[in-house]
Amino acid sequence: MIYDHFENKEAILFEFSKEGFQLLSKKVEAAKKKHADPCEALEAMAKAYWSFAINNEEYYQLMYGLGMPSCEVDREKADCVCYDALMLETVREIIAKSKNPHADYKLKYYTLWSILHGLIAINRMKNSPTSNTMNQLILKDAINSFILALKG
DSSP: OGGGTOSSHHHHHHHHHHHHHHHHHHHHHHHHHTOSSHHHHHHHHHHHHHHHHHHOHHHHHHHHHSOOOOGGGGGGSTTOOOHHHHHHHHHHHHHHTSSOTTSOHHHHHHHHHHHHHHHHHHHHSTTOSOOHHHHHHHHHHHHHHHHHHHHO
16 A cells, blocks of 8 residues: 555655654754854754664664665755755854864765764674763764864
């Protein structure tokens, strides 16, 4: 019956993946809106990303574990605000006010994303040696160190 609406299994997974990116984007956007200071906004956005990944393991696994397309696919929709665009914009804003305003903001964004994704992957390991409290401290330290490096 479900295949009356979807071509195949990949089409079903694709739809769930898009839904996950939309949910993640809304969480990141809400976090950004709570802070006028871009450093505070970036920290809140990174924490929202982390929280989404930890609290929505199935979505996150589908979004990044099965080779599904990124949020880029849904950009054509006017109502979709993609989390990566929000984070890129915030990184760019911090860099513009930094001691090195010509730094490559895309490189810095992908560094941040790598940090977050790596921490989440480690956290998701069944035998992770760290507690939730330690994970939160690691996340805070990583984000704060990243922001300090951006500022120069």
